[in-house]
Every structure is written in structure tokens, then in C-alpha cells.
Amino acid sequence: MRRWAPWLALTVVVAVALVIGxxxxxxxxxxxxxxxxxxxxxxxxCDGQSVASxxxxxxxxxxxxxxxxxxxxxxxxxxxxxxxxxFGDHILLNPPRTGAAGLVWVxxxxxxxxxxxxxxxxxxxxxxxW
Amino acid sequence: xxxRAALISAAVLGVLAAGFVFVLSTAEPATTRxxxxxxxxxxxxxLVGADYDILDSAGQWVLVNFFATWCTPCIAEHDDLVAFSNxxxxxxxxxxxxxxxxxxxxxxxxxxxxxxxxxxxVLDGDGxxxxxxxxxxxxESYLVAPNGEVRAKIIGGIEVGKLEQLxxxxxxxx
Numbered sequence: 001m002r003r004w005a006p007w008l009a010l011t012v013v014v015a016v017a018l019v020i021g022x023x024x025x026x027x028x029x030x031x032x033x034x035x036x037x038x039x040x041x042x043x044x045x046c047d048g049q050s051v052a053s054x055x056x057x058x059x060x061x062x063x064x065x066x067x068x069x070x071x072x073x074x075x076x077x078x079x080x081x082x083x084x085x086x087f088g089d090h091i092l093l094n095p096p097r098t099g100a101a102g103l104v105w106v107x108x109x110x111x112x113x114x115x116x117x118x119x120x121x122x123x124x125x126x127x128x129x130w
Numbered sequence: 131x132x133x134r135a136a137l138i139s140a141a142v143l144g145v146l147a148a149g150f151v152f153v154l155s156t157a158e159p160a161t162t163r164x165x166x167x168x169x170x171x172x173x174x175x176x177l178v179g180a181d182y183d184i185l186d187s188a189g190q191w192v193l194v195n196f197f198a199t200w201c202t203p204c205i206a207e208h209d210d211l212v213a214f215s216n217x218x219x220x221x222x223x224x225x226x227x228x229x230x231x232x233x234x235x236x237x238x239x240x241x242x243x244x245x246x247x248x249x250x251x252v253l254d255g256d257g258x259x260x261x262x263x264x265x266x267x268x269x270e271s272y273l274v275a276p277n278g279e280v281r282a283k284i285i286g287g288i289e290v291g292k293l294e295q296l297x298x299x300x301x302x303x304x
Binding site for chain 1: 167263
């Protein structure tokens with residue numbers, strides 16, 4: 001039992017942190033929603049800037065459009081999809097989760113799982129050697 | 131040994147220089163550059179101004195030109211747009227429509243009074259039209275077929291000869 005106690009404590013801490021982090025939040029205001037979406041849309045006339053941080057006319061147009069769409073009740077994914085349909089997928093700073101671009105999301109998770117598995121095997125081997 | 135190194139260096143430099151010349155000679159021209167767009171092959175987004183609706187142009191080819199008077203390539207392409215518009219005015223098979231991108235309407239009116247151009251001008255004060263068409267920067271133009279389908283996106287300035295060629299190709303594949 002003493003052997004598992006640290007792991008149990010770690011699991012409890014992580015679970016509590018996740019619950020607090022995902023549930024104990026105030027509803028974002030409309031301005032916060034606009035800003036959050038603007039941070040995930042690339043300025044079409046700039047390199048590496050979001051429309052939230054660019055002063056280019058196209059970015060200003062998109063910020064105003066996001067405000068209109070949020071006020072009209074559109075959700076973040078609906079708005080982002082509308083821009084991808086006009087400008088192309090490169091307008092999205094968070095790549096889509098489907099198709100070849102979905103690999104961007106899958107590969108890091110697979111790498112973490114593989115690294116964890118490799119560590120587990122290595123620890124077990126070292127323990128046997130000791 | 132030293133002469134062989136010099137020979138290899140000269141050969142590498144020669145290949146690099148030849149590659150540079152090849153890239154320059156086969157690169158897309160600086161004007162009338164065709165670009166990809168999700169709108170290609172789809173119906174044109176709405177384009178409605180105070181005195182113009184793109185639906186009024188059904189049956190004609192329309193060059194939708196996003197521009198601003200503060201944009202140097204836009205000023206440079208204007209004579210070519212006038213030439214294109216004049217060449218097709220009699221036949222009535224194609225027309226130009228300008229959409230003002232982030233500019234003062236008074237500046238635009240003064241610019242047309244000084245430089246000519248007798249075609250519809252659509253103001254886009256809130257940038258909604260530019261966003262609907264996926265415009266990143268000016269000048270940017272779209273060639274719309276008589277059935278309302280977007281057939282080409284052109285980034286950068288227009289050169290009338292290349293635009294005529296683009297129109298001919300688009301007509302041939304209609």
C-alpha cells in the first residue's frame with residue numbers, strides 16, 4: 001500500500017486540478033469570445049500574426065466580421081469554418097482535426113504515449129537489473 | 131589537388147547560376163498572377179452597392195477588382211483596367227466592377243475623375259464584401275463568368291494583355 005500511496009496522491013491532485021480547471025469558470029463575455037476567436041484566425045495579409053494582434057486592413061475587417069457574427073449568435077467553429085471557406089484552411093491558426101491536417105493533433109499525443117510506454121519499459125528493466 | 135577543388139567549385143557555382151536563371155525565367159509574372167481560392171468554381175458571393183448588384187451583370191463576364199487609392203500597384207494597373215473596360219464596352223461581353231478596400235470614398239471619386247474609368251464602384255465601408263470574397267490585400271481581382279461562377283482569382287496588378295488571355299482561356303473552357 002505504501003508503494004502506491006504517492007501514485008494515488010498524484011492521481012487525486014491531477015483529477016482535482018482538471019475538475020477545477022474545466023468547470024470553475026465564469027461564462028465569457030461577448031468581447032472575450034470575439035478576442036478568443038480572433039486569436040485563432042490568421043491575418044491573411046501578414047506572416048504569423050493573428051487577426052487579434054494585427055493592424056492590417058484585412059485583419060480589421062475580419063475582427064469586425066467576428067464581432068458581427070458573435071453578436072448574431074454564431075459559434076466559434078461556425079465562424080472559423082466560414083473563413084476557411086473564403087480564404088482557405090491556412091486562415092486557421094488551429095489546424096482542422098480531420099484529414100491530413102489532423103496529424104498535427106494526433107502525432108504529439110502518439111509521441112507522448114510512445115514516450116510513456118518507453119519509459120515504463122526502461123524503468124522495469126532498470127528495476128530488474130538492480 | 132588544388133586545381134580539382136577549383137574545378138568542382140566552379141562547376142557548383144555554374145549549376146547554381148543556371149538554376150537561378152531557370153527559376154527566374156519560369157517564375158510567374160509579377161502582374162496578373164493567378165492564385166488559388168476556395169471560391170473557384172463556386173457561385174460568387176454577394177456584391178451589392180448603392181447602385182449596383184452583381185446579379186445585374188448576369189450574362190456578362192465581370193472582373194471584380196478590389197483596390198485602394200493608397201495602393202501603388204492599384205494605381206499602376208488602372209490604365210490597364212480602363213483599356214480592358216473600353217475594349218469590351220461595345221461588345222458588352224465583359225465589364226469591370228471596382229470594390230473600394232479600406233479607403234475614403236472622396237479619394238476614390240477624385241481618383242476616378244482624374245484617371246478615368248466608367249464602371250460601377252462599390253463602397254465597402256465595413257469590409258464585409260472583402261471578407262466575403264476572401265480578400266487578403268489589394269489589388270486582388272476575381273473573374274466571374276456570365277453564370278455567376280468564380281473562374282479565376284488574380285493577385286497583384288492587372289496587365290491588360292494577360293487579362294485578355296485569361297478571359298479567352300476562361301471563355302474557351304465554358
